[in-house]
Amino acid sequence: MKDLRFAIITISDRSSRGERPDTSGPALVDYINSKGGMIKYQSIIPDDFEQIKNELLTVSDNPEVDIILTTGGTGISPRDMTPEATLAISERLIPGINEYIRSRSILITPHAMLSRAIAVIRKQTIIINLPGSPKGAVESLGFVQNTLPHAVAQLRDLSFAQEHKPRE
Numbered sequence: 752m753k754d755l756r757f758a759i760i761t762i763s764d765r766s767s768r769g770e771r772p773d774t775s776g777p778a779l780v781d782y783i784n785s786k787g788g789m790i791k792y793q794s795i796i797p798d799d800f801e802q803i804k805n806e807l808l809t810v811s812d813n814p815e816v817d818i819i820l821t822t823g824g825t826g827i828s829p830r831d832m833t834p835e836a837t838l839a840i841s842e843r844l845i846p847g848i849n850e851y852i853r854s855r856s857i858l859i860t861p862h863a864m865l866s867r868a869i870a871v872i873r874k875q876t877i878i879i880n881l882p883g884s885p886k887g888a889v890e891s892l893g894f895v896q897n898t899l900p901h902a903v904a905q906l907r908d909l910s911f912a913q914e915h916k917p918r919e
Contacts, residue, residue: 753787762823778885803836823883841871
């Protein structure tokens with residue numbers, strides 16, 4: 752993860768209102784910093800479809816961000832809208848990322864089967880939904896961290912994109 756540029760968006764009604772401290776965002780920041788990654792942006796927003804969608808649009812337009820990590824809003828409660836908002840701005844899916852995270856997480860807790868998290872591409876940015884708990888968010892990122900530099904390199908490599916351009 753060395754030299755990758757991250758944005759972290761915590762999605763939580765209570766944390767956005769100041770009723771509960773955000774612990775997942777800071778846990779991800781510490782983990783990323785310890786692996787040589789860079790934090791370019793961080794925010795806390797409520798579990799609101801339009802706000803999540805707009806935040807993802809704004810941050811994915813920033814050319815200085817390689818990967819957006821969302822934390823929270825991936826479960827099955829009525830307010831958990833992170834996957835739907837992520838899908839709404841998505842250009843392409845990366846299903847293997849969250850399939851792998853779920854397959855590893857379920858060995859730790861059976862509650863992982865309730866995760867609806869997704870991973871997508873918008874423009875040249877990868878967006879990965881992570882659990883809302885600090886432990887779950889960091890563990891999940893740890894499962895896929897070694898694949899992320901290759902994914903970003905492929906996404907940003909214009910020669911790769913030209914070689915694999917769809918036929919007209």
